Amino acid sequence: MSVAKKNYKKITTKSLVDMKAQGEKISMLTAYDYTMSKIVDSAGVDVILVGDSASNVMAGHETTLPITLDQMIYHASSVVRAVDRALVVVDLPFGTYQSDPKEALRSAIRIMKESGGHAVKLEGGSEIKDSIKKILNAGIPVMGHLGLTPQSIYKFGTYTVRAKEDAEAEKLLEDAKVLERLGCFAIVLEKIPAALAEKVASQLQIPVIGIGAGSGVDGQVLVLHDMIGMTHEFSPRFLRRYMNLYEDMSQAIGQYVTDVKTKDFPNAHEQY
Numbered sequence: 001m002s003v004a005k006k007n008y009k010k011i012t013t014k015s016l017v018d019m020k021a022q023g024e025k026i027s028m029l030t031a032y033d034y035t036m037s038k039i040v041d042s043a044g045v046d047v048i049l050v051g052d053s054a055s056n057v058m059a060g061h062e063t064t065l066p067i068t069l070d071q072m073i074y075h076a077s078s079v080v081r082a083v084d085r086a087l088v089v090v091d092l093p094f095g096t097y098q099s100d101p102k103e104a105l106r107s108a109i110r111i112m113k114e115s116g117g118h119a120v121k122l123e124g125g126s127e128i129k130d131s132i133k134k135i136l137n138a139g140i141p142v143m144g145h146l147g148l149t150p151q152s153i154y155k156f157g158t159y160t161v162r163a164k165e166d167a168e169a170e171k172l173l174e175d176a177k178v179l180e181r182l183g184c185f186a187i188v189l190e191k192i193p194a195a196l197a198e199k200v201a202s203q204l205q206i207p208v209i210g211i212g213a214g215s216g217v218d219g220q221v222l223v224l225h226d227m228i229g230m231t232h233e234f235s236p237r238f239l240r241r242y243m244n245l246y247e248d249m250s251q252a253i254g255q256y257v258t259d260v261k262t263k264d265f266p267n268a269h270e271q272y
Helices: 013-022 034-042 069-080 101-115 126-137 150-156 166-182 194-203 245-261
Strands: 026-030 047-050 087-091 119-121 142-147 186-190 208-211 219-222
Touching: 013 026, 013 087, 034 047, 034 069, 047 069, 047 219, 069 087, 069 101, 101 119, 101 126, 126 142, 126 166, 142 166, 166 186, 166 194, 186 194, 194 208
Parallel strands: 026 047, 026 219, 047 087, 087 119, 119 142, 142 186, 186 208, 208 219
Antiparallel strands: none
8 A cells, every 4th residue: 555745845853764664765866056955955855955966966076075165155156046945965075174163064055055055964974973963062954984095085085885894884884873873864775786776775774775775774965967968978877867958958058069150040039
């Protein structure tokens, strides 16, 4: 027998926990600007992540490391102004929380006050527990992130699947439990074996959202520009492209150039 899904007018951290309890999958996408966020929110996405992946897709950097707190606040502010329904989660960028819990709190407060975001996301487990505690004690919701953590890419040396070996898998599971005990409202698991991700999700009461972590978790997240095919260089196994905007936009812009060059645009009906 199917269960009617609740119609959430506004998604909160509690909404996500309720969704997990009811067996409703959580949809999450990245966004970085007003116009795209308006579309994403109106389409019914539950969570919008203002990801530090803006460093890659918006600024062209090779990694997420260069993006600054000020830049994250700029992107988050643009997103928040567009959103009516979705929960807006903002990444704390590299260097703003890892070494000093007080700095972590200051960074999180700036994001909440200056952007209007609803929560922050941090990468890492037990090694950043003091920073997470500090932020949570201030009343700021925290989403965790385990598995492949892009801010640690130089430590890993590769974007390959994480936690394939028993020792790393056991640590990831324990870290997930630590994050839940600390009070995180949800966790992202990136690029880990599907069986491990399902095990983690089954042992936690809080939602587990996957990216390259299989279908046994409580929700999915993708980078918007990848999902709609604006980027074309990046093709991991977990990515499903729902559009091919790179090709469509290239054709449209090429046609515009041709129309301008041949004096077809503007025509008599397109001028005053």
